[in-house]
Amino acid sequence: MKRVLSGNEAIARGAWEAGVHLAAAYPGTPSTEILEELSRFPHVYCEWSTNEKVAVDVAVGAAYAGRRALAAMKHVGLNVAADSFFYASFTGAEAGLVLVSADDPAMHSSQNEQDNRRFAQFARVPCLEPADSQECKDFTIAAFDLSERFDAPVMLRTTTRTNHSSGPVELGERADRAPRRDKFPRDTAKYVMIPANARKRHPLVEQRARDVAAWAEKSPLNRIEWRDRAVGVITAGVAYQYAREVMPAASVLKLGLVYPIPEQLVRAFVAGVSRLIVLEELDPVIEEQVRMLGIACEGKSIFPLCGELDPSVVRQAAAAAGLAVDHAPVEVAALPKPELPARPPVLCAGCPHRGVFQLLSKKKVPVTGDIGCYTLGLLPPLSAIHTCGCMGAGIGVAHGAARAGIGERMVAVIGDSTFYHTGLPALANVAYNQANVLVVILDNRTTAMTGHQANPGTGITLGHQDTRVIELEPLVRALGIEHVATVDSYDVDGLEKTYKELMSHDQPAVLVARRECALLPEIRKQWVPLEVVEEKCTGCGICFRIGCPAILKSEELDAKSGKPLALIDPDQCTGCEVCSQLCPHDAIPTRDQMRLAEERQPASCSTPVSGGN
Amino acid sequence: MASPKAYSFVLVGVGGQGTLLASNILAEVGLAAGFDVKKSEVHGMAQRGGSVLSHVRWDAERVYSPIVGMGEADLLLSFEKMEALRFAEFLKPGGTAIVNDMAVVPITVSSGSAVYPGDEHLRRVFEALRAELVMVPGERLAQEAGNVKAANVVLLGAISRLLPLPEATWWECLSQRVPKKYLDLNRVAFASGRAAVAPTPAATPA
Numbered sequence: 001m002k003r004v005l006s007g008n009e010a011i012a013r014g015a016w017e018a019g020v021h022l023a024a025a026y027p028g029t030p031s032t033e034i035l036e037e038l039s040r041f042p043h044v045y046c047e048w049s050t051n052e053k054v055a056v057d058v059a060v061g062a063a064y065a066g067r068r069a070l071a072a073m074k075h076v077g078l079n080v081a082a083d084s085f086f087y088a089s090f091t092g093a094e095a096g097l098v099l100v101s102a103d104d105p106a107m108h109s110s111q112n113e114q115d116n117r118r119f120a121q122f123a124r125v126p127c128l129e130p131a132d133s134q135e136c137k138d139f140t141i142a143a144f145d146l147s148e149r150f151d152a153p154v155m156l157r158t159t160t161r162t163n164h165s166s167g168p169v170e171l172g173e174r175a176d177r178a179p180r181r182d183k184f185p186r187d188t189a190k191y192v193m194i195p196a197n198a199r200k201r202h203p204l205v206e207q208r209a210r211d212v213a214a215w216a217e218k219s220p221l222n223r224i225e226w227r228d229r230a231v232g233v234i235t236a237g238v239a240y241q242y243a244r245e246v247m248p249a250a251s252v253l254k255l256g257l258v259y260p261i262p263e264q265l266v267r268a269f270v271a272g273v274s275r276l277i278v279l280e281e282l283d284p285v286i287e288e289q290v291r292m293l294g295i296a297c298e299g300k301s302i303f304p305l306c307g308e309l310d311p312s313v314v315r316q317a318a319a320a321a322g323l324a325v326d327h328a329p330v331e332v333a334a335l336p337k338p339e340l341p342a343r344p345p346v347l348c349a350g351c352p353h354r355g356v357f358q359l360l361s362k363k364k365v366p367v368t369g370d371i372g373c374y375t376l377g378l379l380p381p382l383s384a385i386h387t388c389g390c391m392g393a394g395i396g397v398a399h400g401a402a403r404a405g406i407g408e409r410m411v412a413v414i415g416d417s418t419f420y421h422t423g424l425p426a427l428a429n430v431a432y433n434q435a436n437v438l439v440v441i442l443d444n445r446t447t448a449m450t451g452h453q454a455n456p457g458t459g460i461t462l463g464h465q466d467t468r469v470i471e472l473e474p475l476v477r478a479l480g481i482e483h484v485a486t487v488d489s490y491d492v493d494g495l496e497k498t499y500k501e502l503m504s505h506d507q508p509a510v511l512v513a514r515r516e517c518a519l520l521p522e523i524r525k526q527w528v529p530l531e532v533v534e535e536k537c538t539g540c541g542i543c544f545r546i547g548c549p550a551i552l553k554s555e556e557l558d559a560k561s562g563k564p565l566a567l568i569d570p571d572q573c574t575g576c577e578v579c580s581q582l583c584p585h586d587a588i589p590t591r592d593q594m595r596l597a598e599e600r601q602p603a604s605c606s607t608p609v610s611g612g613n
Numbered sequence: 614m615a616s617p618k619a620y621s622f623v624l625v626g627v628g629g630q631g632t633l634l635a636s637n638i639l640a641e642v643g644l645a646a647g648f649d650v651k652k653s654e655v656h657g658m659a660q661r662g663g664s665v666l667s668h669v670r671w672d673a674e675r676v677y678s679p680i681v682g683m684g685e686a687d688l689l690l691s692f693e694k695m696e697a698l699r700f701a702e703f704l705k706p707g708g709t710a711i712v713n714d715m716a717v718v719p720i721t722v723s724s725g726s727a728v729y730p731g732d733e734h735l736r737r738v739f740e741a742l743r744a745e746l747v748m749v750p751g752e753r754l755a756q757e758a759g760n761v762k763a764a765n766v767v768l769l770g771a772i773s774r775l776l777p778l779p780e781a782t783w784w785e786c787l788s789q790r791v792p793k794k795y796l797d798l799n800r801v802a803f804a805s806g807r808a809a810v811a812p813t814p815a816a817t818p819a
Contacts, residue, residue, distance in 0.1 A: 165653040165679035245677040312682040330684035341727035552723040
């Protein structure tokens, strides 16, 4: 039976069919749906780990225990997990261990562009790269087999385009696997990486890479498709699709295993073609391996190093290099378009972070940001964030600036999930080394950016089980931070009062700004849109300055000032009342004020009616 | 319409309009009709009120690239008027644009720093492409069917009229994707979208 599956759904399906026992991940685009999907299958333990490094260690533990295991992450997640990735390469495991690295060429939703095939090569870990959904499933199964055959972790490297593209996939059944160990191994020479043991492992790891390369000569994961011999293209992953689309006549060596590459197969292909091209997205990883064999080829001299490939980009570059293409590059005529208003991502209506950024913007303090929805606090009109590097970076950056002697008080903002991920050790550092940093934990009780995943603060697991809530305040106090306060993120005055109090001490301080994300299903049910009382609105524009997408400029103008009045879009407004509190003319009644007014109105109406009867 | 052996679609809209569900159904319809299919979209930051872009391709033999190149879409299905302008370059000259008669005003416009383009630009742009422009009142027809949220199903009804597949194929795929209690509502929404478009000669079922 065939079903249309996304690459991520197909990876989950493949892992399940391969008999995986455990899977762990931290959410990150474009990898998030792998664990969400896999957690719906029976007989697999799945968890959101607190970060990617922990996820890899968890998967390693399961694989040491003789159970097939998978860890999934976005490309930058592997930066966090790199330490574990390297020791796992040295130790190997007792059962299949697969690590999915979902790279994001073009940075659709990432802070940097990187090619994680480099990590595979770096750690001598075999790397498979699927080209469509069917291969996502098949290669996941192959990765487990390969891992067990060579006692190596295996990387399944995908890109946004394979993760988030869908195509038909032939479904199979689960191969139920008995655990390969009853007891945890006590093989210290293999699993205790003290220098004396690790030194013995390193030559084995290098030999393993040569063994995998030799095996790859005959593996069906790699194949030559002979067509016209004038041009031969070595390619892998989604780039294979572009090669077939744009250069349909060319012979192709399609590599499923992109590290290590099979020398004899490459030489056989090279001998059969007149002009050798390597087509790959991002880094010249295959190209460099081919060149190391002493073979001349063209690759990044033709195709771009940065960004995502697509058929148009490949066709343009190939045609310019004199390669035969399916049709001339399409000349896109300049269309008679007006300049179109941008549609930038914005903090949603009712976003609990808005009140905090309104305050920080007003205070004009330097703010180090972090990764999550709240990074959007950098946008005008709030313009309240001044740095954002990677998960958990903000607190350390604020500490460094403070300790280096900058004359301003530093503020770091970080979301709840990001705080548990890597903010916690950074805050421990602030407490230990005593910088006078104010850390604002924007606690919206979910991992919002990636689509509302549970985290240690939610009291729910990936498998929808109730669990302990790791409360932020006692945790932070236990670090020895004395000045800790919690405020409702919608309480504008409360935020400012608490901010002032915390900033009055020349010591580390933590402000927990707490309110659930307005888009959580149970919160959506509580939305009550507010309204502007036109008679009271003067068009002063204060409410426009909080960047709420529900507050519009009305076509009605104020008689005195001639400025547009405010208008609230009832379909977007959640009733958070941040604007009500900021309005100096009381022109936006709160929910309570609206309720009171309503209660009064029917009463005053009903009296004459009943009186008339 | 190009060769009936292959179709490239580009679906555009604004986060929350049901564009992704519509592209899922379009891919499933293609598979049910015997095509090889691929669909591609990007999640993430775009969901926060940004533009949404999705590619769907059908080919009687084999689809390679999941992405449609610029100037290579046979059909552009836009859930929002300005997004049709933004992504018009995807449409091939002589293609068809189905545009929902709906404006979702972005914050850049509501804050007064930019102006929402008038409808005359749609006509001008698609004339320049020698493309057919079909406007569909998606929200109005969905409202009449019983729920404004079924506008994406209205638009699928509209696009179905331009493709040579039996109506039953569409309905089989659709009915598996929509909640049971809304089946009748969606049936009406789909039919009204289908009725809102004049069939093209190529669209006669084989």
